[in-house]
Amino acid sequence: MNVTIVDYQSGNISSVINSFTEVAKGKVNLEVTSDIKKIKFSDKIVLPGQGSFKSCVDSLHKISGLVDTLRDFAITNKKPLLGICVGLQMFADVGYEEAETKGLGWIPGKVSRIDNQNGKFKLPHIGWNEIEIQKESKIFKDIKNKSHMYFVHSYEFIPEDKSVISATTDYSSKIVCSVEKDNLFGTQFHPEKSDKIGLKVIDNFLKL
Amino acid sequence: MLKNRIIPCLDVKDGRVVKGINFVELKDAGDPVEQAKIYSDGGADEICFLDITASNENRETIIDIVRKTAKECFVPLTVGGGVRNIQNITDLLLAGADKVSINTAAVKNVDFVKEASKKFGSQCIVVAIDAKKVSENKWEVFTHGGRNKTGIDAVDFAKKVEENGAGEILLTSMDKDGTKSGYDVDLLKTITNSTNIPVIASGGVGTLDHLYDGIVKGGASAVLAASIFHYGEYKIKDAKEYLNSKNVSVRL
Numbered sequence: 234m235n236v237t238i239v240d241y242q243s244g245n246i247s248s249v250i251n252s253f254t255e256v257a258k259g260k261v262n263l264e265v266t267s268d269i270k271k272i273k274f275s276d277k278i279v280l281p282g283q284g285s286f287k288s289c290v291d292s293l294h295k296i297s298g299l300v301d302t303l304r305d306f307a308i309t310n311k312k313p314l315l316g317i318c319v320g321l322q323m324f325a326d327v328g329y330e331e332a333e334t335k336g337l338g339w340i341p342g343k344v345s346r347i348d349n350q351n352g353k354f355k356l357p358h359i360g361w362n363e364i365e366i367q368k369e370s371k372i373f374k375d376i377k378n379k380s381h382m383y384f385v386h387s388y389e390f391i392p393e394d395k396s397v398i399s400a401t402t403d404y405s406s407k408i409v410c411s412v413e414k415d416n417l418f419g420t421q422f423h424p425e426k427s428d429k430i431g432l433k434v435i436d437n438f439l440k441l
Numbered sequence: 442m443l444k445n446r447i448i449p450c451l452d453v454k455d456g457r458v459v460k461g462i463n464f465v466e467l468k469d470a471g472d473p474v475e476q477a478k479i480y481s482d483g484g485a486d487e488i489c490f491l492d493i494t495a496s497n498e499n500r501e502t503i504i505d506i507v508r509k510t511a512k513e514c515f516v517p518l519t520v521g522g523g524v525r526n527i528q529n530i531t532d533l534l535l536a537g538a539d540k541v542s543i544n545t546a547a548v549k550n551v552d553f554v555k556e557a558s559k560k561f562g563s564q565c566i567v568v569a570i571d572a573k574k575v576s577e578n579k580w581e582v583f584t585h586g587g588r589n590k591t592g593i594d595a596v597d598f599a600k601k602v603e604e605n606g607a608g609e610i611l612l613t614s615m616d617k618d619g620t621k622s623g624y625d626v627d628l629l630k631t632i633t634n635s636t637n638i639p640v641i642a643s644g645g646v647g648t649l650d651h652l653y654d655g656i657v658k659g660g661a662s663a664v665l666a667a668s669i670f671h672y673g674e675y676k677i678k679d680a681k682e683y684l685n686s687k688n689v690s691v692r693l
Contacts, residue, residue: 244561244562245534245535245539245561245565247511247534247535247536247537247538248511248515248537248539251511251512251515251537252515254512255512255515283561283562283564283565284561284562285562288562349637352637355637355638355639355662356637356638357563357564357608357609357638357639358443359564359608359609359639359662360443360444360445360446360486360639360662360663361443361444361446361486361692362442362443362444363442381444381692383516383517384443385517385564385608386564387563403442404443425515426515426516426517426539427515427516428481428515428516429515431515432515
């Protein structure tokens with residue numbers, strides 16, 4: 234199996250590479266690239282994302298043909314894709330970090346700043362928080378409800394159709410922390426930084 | 442509910458851990474990679490490396506250590522010490538650090554914090570503030586390990602780095618550092634009340650109760666300690682179980 238981590242020159246993806254390499258050892262052929270041909274012929278794609286919604290979307294668009302290739306892969310051909318952090322957020326129609334920015338529009342919804350109740354909750358939401366599983370998700374196989382995952386973000390994805398939500402976490406309100414819609418998977422938390430339990434999420438995705 | 446983090450810090454000099462852990466199972470007590478792995482396996486919520494190498498020529502050493510550690514520890518890794526420019530940050534992040542902490546360079550030029558957080562995202566920019574008490578309820582920022590006075594008020598500076606995009610503040614009391622008499626709770630309280638970003642408490646931990654004070658009395662989101670873990674007095678697990686028994690929520 235060929236799995237591609239999309240390297241679109243935005244943010245730090247070393248940790249994503251390290252953890253996927255650890256889990257994939259000897260089982261999966263892992264590529265880190267923005268080469269459209271390689272992406273097209275992958276079996277699975279990982280879309281990381283760090284920094285702001287706007288900077289990530291802008292970086293995707295800077296690579297000619299990348300957005301269309303990702304759309305063909307995930308929407309037309311319905312092959313498995315995992316978005317991490319801003320990688321998940323970009324599934325939305327629109328994001329409001331820095332400036333109003335159009336997202337990929339794969340899952341209807343928006344990305345807004347977490348309502349921190351006038352400073353009652355510190356932002357960014359940094360650290361380990363429990364996930365509350367809302368529906369069965371393939372990437373949560375053998376993962377217990379209330380497991381701890383590592384988060385670092387100030388914005389949250391609010392999908393229109395709540396049935397895509399596979400887990401939430403409690404921080405000022407119930408924040409969407411993972412989604413599953415057909416072949417599309419996304420986590421707001423960082424499985425690559427969530428210790429053994431996070432590696433299990435990665436393993437589940439690679440085993441799909 | 443968000444858990445309070447316990448962060449063991451390893452001081453690294455010329456590639457070796459200073460004040461290393463005296464665990465019998467350690468093959469090489471000075472190897473930072475091996476020590477980081479012990480902490481991560483023991484339940485540390487994050488690992489922090491502070492590079493105290495004096496010379497500039499040895500920067501490659503810390504980068505190599507980060508590279509090796511990041512392949513074995515899958516919890517967040519923060520690296521500080523000698524971070525002076527964008528290239529330093531790029532090198533550390535590419536090696537596998539998740540966050541970098543900026544100290545003197547932020548004091549010299551707060552625009553550096555802005556530039557760094559814009560380029561890499563606030564999530565990976567920690568500003569380390571070393572503060573010393575100068576009068577009742579007044580603290581000043583110091584640099585160079587507490588030797589150099591800056592004349593900058595610590596509270597003003599904390600607010601300023603927040604405005605400039607810092608994602609977290611690592612706050613060390615220079616009066617308490619190394620004393621094992623507990624955090625400067627008043628300083629912590631003052632800074633956590635005047636900022637809206639997470640504050641990591643540092644400097645002075647000697648007992649598990651001190652960790653409790655940092656979180657509950659000082660309002661810190663995370664507590665950093667070095668020697669109580671280094672010398673094997675307590676394991677990370679002991680700290681977590683103690684805090685849990687006092688109703689402080691931690692990741693167990």
